[in-house]
Amino acid sequence: MCFNILLLSECFLPGKTSCEDEGVSVSLKPENGETVLFFSIDNSSCQLRNILGLNQPNMAICDSLVFYAKNQERIICFVELKRSGDLSRATEQVINTYNHFNTFLQKTGENFNFTFTPKAFLKLEGSVPQEYQRYKDRLRKTFGEDNYDHNGKSTDFGNFLRGIPRKSKGKRKKS
Template sequence: MPFNTLLLTECFLPGQTHYKESGVEISLQPESGETVLFFSIDNQSNPNCKFRQLLGIDKDNQNICDLIVLYAKDNQRVICFVELKGSDLGRAVKQVCNTDKFLRQSLKKSTSFSNLTAKAFIKLKGSIPQEHRRYQEELSKHFGDQNFDIGRTTDFGQFLRGIVRQSKGKRKGKRNKTNLK
């Protein structure tokens, strides 16, 4: 399935750089020279999308992610598998990895995928579970260390651009102390 086929489907969301599903949302503000394309591929939220049929997985009942986002600037090309979840991080990881796997199988005869950097972005509505390190390791094995993000931030533009988020670490500073007399 070439990408030009995907452009002609009901999955393509022309002009959109914002997506919301079940109270969870993502967005980005494109910068000069960037091209960003959103594809809503989950047939539960977009029944008109026939992405599962295009991949040949419509009878397997396989989990796939909510969105594919294509990002391009200069010679950089990124395909990002996006899952918006309330809280089930394990299922979200499975969905982004499955979608990548099935798309790669579909494109194995094409050189289209070899020029793309595959990434995964999981946006959680709830808090990040304690066992998140296990899921981070799984995503790292599948996509590479800097090619996945799990979080609660809505704006994922920096991630797509490859700008590494700085860890906040422990805050240092004075605490407000009230002197009681």
Template structure:
């Protein structure tokens, strides 16, 4: 089962709720009652993680995303496929979709009764490319409405918790 393999492997980053690669960072501050687990699955950043082989993504040219973030609170279980990119959003989109497809396939083979909400988060430090709508449509087809984001925001918390983004300076009026 992939989750057991992740927990017992060098992919698991115990106690970590942030990760930085090539100057691109992602983080989340856990709230009460939440379980958050980070798994560094990209074999270029973490050569000891063998998830790529387990998923069957060993063919040349196939890329895997950087992280899997497991989020749980009460009955909600989310597996978020995260890619940290400087600018190549097209490749990042392909990486999170490919990883999700193969992960879901392996999970169904090993334990068909398990269910989770799949999400994808692409953190990019560059300005958004003009083709962003095309990539968002691809992510929407794979992950569903409100289960994907391409963002410059390092904080993953609101996305995983399904909290609507509030632009700075615009607070909700209290009554």
């Protein structure tokens, strides 16, 4: 029922390979054999908000869901885009949406023929707060190691969904 609502509602963004909010965006270029579906869930016309119980005033909900599939792998990524760089609020939004989504699936007893890996991607512009490690720990606890990212620079999050680790910048050698 949850996915039927997503696919048949205004939440579904057919043909889109990106999402945007407040001028901040993420995108990816699907590769052969990949299925990628974008859903805009932080809008009043998305019925998923009501079904998940995320329709209360000032309720923390992330901007988008991205469904990614390749071979036997299934990922549902909770995406939050922020111009302000508010890592605290962004973390709350992805975790709250995931918790309501997961609770709904357990309550309804939907019988999926697959399991999925939950991931969170937060694209923030602005400075990183001093409590950075605390938010990182919350994301790791909820989504697992390597299943969250809060990259403020890149807009292509395809490598993140595919599980390709980010290259570290390393230190420059002095001449």
